[in-house]
Amino acid sequence: MSFRLGLIVNPFAGLGGSVALKGSDGAEVARQALALGAVPRAQERTRAALQPLQGLDVEVLTWAGEMGGDLASDMGFVTHILGQAEDVPSTAEDTCRAAQALLEARVDLVLFAGGDGTARNICETVGERIPVLGVPAGVKIHSGVYALTPQAAGQLVAMLVRGELVSIDEQEVRDLDEEAFREGKVRARFYGEMRVPSEHRYLQHVKNSSNREDETLVLDEIAAGFVEQMEPEVLYLMGSGSTVAAIMEALGLNNTLLGVDAVLNGEVIAADCTAQELLALSQGRDVRIVITLIGGQGHIIGRGNQQLSAELLKHVGRENLYLVATRTKLNALEGRPLIIDSGEPQLDHDWSGLIEVHTGYRDAVLYRIAVP
Numbered sequence: 001m002s003f004r005l006g007l008i009v010n011p012f013a014g015l016g017g018s019v020a021l022k023g024s025d026g027a028e029v030a031r032q033a034l035a036l037g038a039v040p041r042a043q044e045r046t047r048a049a050l051q052p053l054q055g056l057d058v059e060v061l062t063w064a065g066e067m068g069g070d071l072a073s074d075m076g077f078v079t080h081i082l083g084q085a086e087d088v089p090s091t092a093e094d095t096c097r098a099a100q101a102l103l104e105a106r107v108d109l110v111l112f113a114g115g116d117g118t119a120r121n122i123c124e125t126v127g128e129r130i131p132v133l134g135v136p137a138g139v140k141i142h143s144g145v146y147a148l149t150p151q152a153a154g155q156l157v158a159m160l161v162r163g164e165l166v167s168i169d170e171q172e173v174r175d176l177d178e179e180a181f182r183e184g185k186v187r188a189r190f191y192g193e194m195r196v197p198s199e200h201r202y203l204q205h206v207k208n209s210s211n212r213e214d215e216t217l218v219l220d221e222i223a224a225g226f227v228e229q230m231e232p233e234v235l236y237l238m239g240s241g242s243t244v245a246a247i248m249e250a251l252g253l254n255n256t257l258l259g260v261d262a263v264l265n266g267e268v269i270a271a272d273c274t275a276q277e278l279l280a281l282s283q284g285r286d287v288r289i290v291i292t293l294i295g296g297q298g299h300i301i302g303r304g305n306q307q308l309s310a311e312l313l314k315h316v317g318r319e320n321l322y323l324v325a326t327r328t329k330l331n332a333l334e335g336r337p338l339i340i341d342s343g344e345p346q347l348d349h350d351w352s353g354l355i356e357v358h359t360g361y362r363d364a365v366l367y368r369i370a371v372p
Contacts, residue, residue: 002059002078003109003161006102006130007050008122010114011066012089013042013137041343042137043071045150046113048345049135050075052154056161061105063098066090092121099125109197111157113137116175119145123173123192131168131195133157136341141303144171145196148299149341149348149371156199169198218326219243221361223250226290226324236263237278237316239291239305243324247290260307275309282315289313290322298333300369302341310344318351324358330367337370345371 043066050072060077062068064084072079082101085094095114099122102110109131112122115138122132123145134146135153147153159166170193223246230236238244238261248255248263255261259272262281270281289308293300300323301308338355340348354366 002057004105004107005053005058005060005157006105006107006110007046007060007062007068007072008095008098008102008110008112008114008118009042009046009062009066009068009071010090010095010112010118010137011040011042013114013118042113045137045343046071046135047075048150049111049113049147049154049157050077052151052158053077053161056158058161061102061107063094063101067094067098092117095121096125102126103130109133109157109160111135111153113150115141116143116173119143119173119194120175120191123194126194128170128193128195131197133196136302141299142174142176145173145194148339149302151345151371156197159199160197167198168195170194171196171198215326215328218328218360219246220250221363222324222326222358223247225358225361225363226322227251231286232265233286234264235281235285235287237261237273237282237287237289237308238263239289239308241292241294243292243326243329244290247324258304260305273307275307275312278307279309279312279315282312286320287316288320288322289316290324292324293329293338295329296332297339298336299339299341302339302343310342310347313342313347313351318355321355322358323355327359327365330357330359330365337368340369340371 054075058077059080060072061080061082062072064081067085067090069079069081082105083097087094095118099110103126107130110122110126111133112118113135118138119134126132132145133153133156134143135150136146147156172193173191175189175191222243226247227250238248240258240260245255245257251266253263253268256272260278261268262270262273262278270277291300291305294303297303301313340351342348348371352369352371355369356364357367358364
């Protein structure tokens with residue numbers, strides 16, 4: 001009997017990331033993102049997740065059009081259409097209806113592409129009654145129900161299809177208040193748990209937001225070390241997160257905590273930039289990208305900083321990536337590698353390997369970037 005894979009794609013997941021909208025929940029925000037030139041990426045990320053399943057005994061049950069039907073059929077899967085979205089762009093209600101249909105169809109697993117908003121909609125509908133797995137395609141990925149990358153999601157499902165032994169765990173679904181998020185405030189909320197196939201290499205951890213010790217002194221040392229080596233006429237693209245914010249504070253500059261700012265000769269020349277703005281600012285200049293990792297997960301690209309596009313990364317080069325993190329943050333990974341999820345698998349592969357992580361004043365360690 002074929003493996004019955006339920007598929008739900010949020011076609012507009014992640015739209016707001018590249019144009020600095022900090023999310024894409026709601027039809028109006030999706031329309032705004034499209035008007036600003038955002039390009040939908042959910043289809044290509046879902047395609048990457050489905051590729052490891054081609055040639056395996058899989059039939060896909062899904063919703064029509066961009067919610068999964070067109071892609072599954074185009075890739076040659078036996079495809080069963082159970083319904084279609086009532087609105088364009090599709091809404092949270094469409095996602096819930098699709099999830100309910102897949103639940104009633106008794107699929108083996110629901111594979112869905114989106115962000116935390118999509119996970120929340122599916123959790124509200126199916127709860128723990130059926131295994132699910134998320135393909136990361138949104139701006140906000142704080143929930144533990146997502147694979148590390150689209151390719152990792154596909155490999156994990158392929159293990160199930162081939163009959164390999166895969167554990168099942170309960171993982172948390174969390175989401176942020178997008179309005180507060182756009183104002184630089186992080187307000188996460190627990191919405192429930194879902195049952196997720198678990199394999200250590202492929203499954204993301206819930207974002208670690210705990211602050212178990214005061215690391216103010218360490219952050220000051222990291223900031224001092226960075227400021228000391230800054231050069232004139234070099235454009236510094238300052239990524240999101242509290243570690244980078246400490247550097248901006250040391251420079252006496254205003255900082256977009258959840259965005260990317262451009263600093264040149266000790267001044268912010270552009271704040272909360274979009275992907276296109278960053279690319280334009282980088283032309284003809286020496287550029288450094290300053291980023292940190294997401295605590296507990298290890299992602300350095302592709303989570304909350306989609307403004308750092310693959311095109312920009314290739315233009316700037318891996319050698320001009322300045323990575324900062326406390327040793328406590330690195331130790332919390334328990335040996336798991338850092339992850340780049342740029343949307344271009346070849347770039348992710350090319351940037352894997354050891355990288356220098358600045359952990360204090362003139363103090364750095366080597367840590368591994370790996371492709372799951």
